[in-house]
Amino acid sequence: MPQIVLLLLVGAGLWLGWKALKKEMTRVDRELNDREPGPTQTVELEKDPKTGVYRPKD
Numbered sequence: 001m002p003q004i005v006l007l008l009l010v011g012a013g014l015w016l017g018w019k020a021l022k023k024e025m026t027r028v029d030r031e032l033n034d035r036e037p038g039p040t041q042t043v044e045l046e047k048d049p050k051t052g053v054y055r056p057k058d
Helices: 002-034
Strands: 045-047 055-058
Touching: none
Parallel strands: none
Antiparallel strands: 045 055
16 A cells, blocks of 8 residues: 555656646747847858859958
């Protein structure tokens, strides 16, 4: 009988732990998805006719 009680307690602990983990994963996912993307920086490139390599435009 004590083994059954211990098994039930372990099962309940695992179930509660899984629920807490799911809740935390949902919170982190929401926080990451709600964050607005930062400013992006664009650089114009021009092709060097001698080498064929693209370099930032001055």
